[in-house]
Amino acid sequence: xxxxxxxxxxxxxxxxxxxxxxxxxxxxxxxxxxxxxxxxxxxxxxxxxxxxxxxxxxxxxxxxxxxxxxxxxxxxxxxxxxxxxxxxxxxxxxxxxxxxxxxxxxxxxxxxxxxxxxxxxxxxxxxxxxxxxxxxxxxxxxxxx
Amino acid sequence: xxxxxxxxxxxxxxxxxxxxxxxxxxxxxxxxxxxxxxxxxxxxxxxxxxxxxxxxxxxxxxxxxxxxxxxxxxxxxxxxxxxxxxxxxxxxxxxxxxxxxxxxxxxxxxxxxx
Ligand SMILES: Nc1ncnc2c1ncn2[C@@H]1O[C@H](COP(=O)(O)OP(=O)(O)O)[C@@H](O)[C@H]1O
Ligand SMILES: [Mg+2]
Numbered sequence: 444x445x446x447x448x449x450x451x452x453x454x455x456x457x458x459x460x461x462x463x464x465x466x467x468x469x470x471x472x473x474x475x476x477x478x479x480x481x482x483x484x485x486x487x488x489x490x491x492x493x494x495x496x497x498x499x500x501x502x503x504x505x506x507x508x509x510x511x512x513x514x515x516x517x518x519x520x521x522x523x524x525x526x527x528x529x530x531x532x533x534x535x536x537x538x539x540x541x542x543x544x545x546x547x548x549x550x551x552x553x554x555x556x557x558x559x560x561x562x563x564x565x566x567x568x569x570x571x572x573x574x575x576x577x578x579x580x581x582x583x584x585x586x587x588x
Numbered sequence: 589x590x591x592x593x594x595x596x597x598x599x600x601x602x603x604x605x606x607x608x609x610x611x612x613x614x615x616x617x618x619x620x621x622x623x624x625x626x627x628x629x630x631x632x633x634x635x636x637x638x639x640x641x642x643x644x645x646x647x648x649x650x651x652x653x654x655x656x657x658x659x660x661x662x663x664x665x666x667x668x669x670x671x672x673x674x675x676x677x678x679x680x681x682x683x684x685x686x687x688x689x690x691x692x693x694x695x696x697x698x699x700x701x702x
Contacts, residue, residue, distance in 0.1 A: 462646035
């Protein structure tokens with residue numbers, strides 16, 4: 444199998460559609476026969492990142508590249524950016540308003556979860572310009588083959 | 589435990605939506621913060637929650653959760669049910685609140701997802 448790439452436009456603040464891209468990526472991985480463990484790690488990572496785009500950044504673009512060894516996903520938005528990344532990475536830190544908390548999000552666990560369940564984790568962010576989050580999950584655990 | 593047994597224990601009435609595969613269910617998680625479920629790293633077969641929105645179904649989809657139980661008689665919308673259908677997630681609604689629902693399922697052998 445050569446690598447396949449899929450791109451999704453994620454609309455901002457649309458909670459009926461939030462998770463569509465992650466759900467689609469998950470179905471592709473299932474069809475390709477990746478292990479349930481690996482698929483779950485990708486699903487958690489992509490879903491949290493997609494939700495962040497929807498909640499905090501007015502939407503963005505998700506690009507997934509799938510090869511037999513790994514799934515790499517880039518989340519690019521042109522939202523407000525993250526002023527203090529160290530703070531944002533802390534478990535429990537959230538700027539989500541009450542209406543988002545009422546949906547079950549805004550626990551401040553998204554970024555820590557994404558870091559925990561991905562093998563490669565990188566954020567580039569600039570205030571007023573946006574945020575690009577790149578994650579990779581290897582099929583055979585933490586190390587590349 | 590099968591979905592039908594959960595429905596009986598929690599007096600939910602008929603499942604809303606299709607039961608896919610009807611696999612044996614062994615683990616559960618209960619809560620109202622979806623990120624906490626996702627943080628668990630485990631795979632709850634059953635998710636009990638007082639939240640009623642499409643993201644509950646999405647979260648179940650991500651975790652391969654077979655069955656979502658909406659608590660305190662909160663009725664899911666058509667939109668939620670059709671999403672559940674397309675994700676292969678079975679939906680139950682019970683009039684019971686979280687503490688009692690969890691106690692009943694634990695007593696019948698369902699264990700925490702880790
Ligand atoms: N894509 C993003 N654009 C702007 N801010 C973000 C983005 N992702 C995360 N953040 C900021 O980082 C904080 C922590 O994110 P996270 O850990 O996912 O928690 P939560 O989404 O529950 O608030 C958010 O509250 C928000 O302030
Ligand atoms: Mg988040």
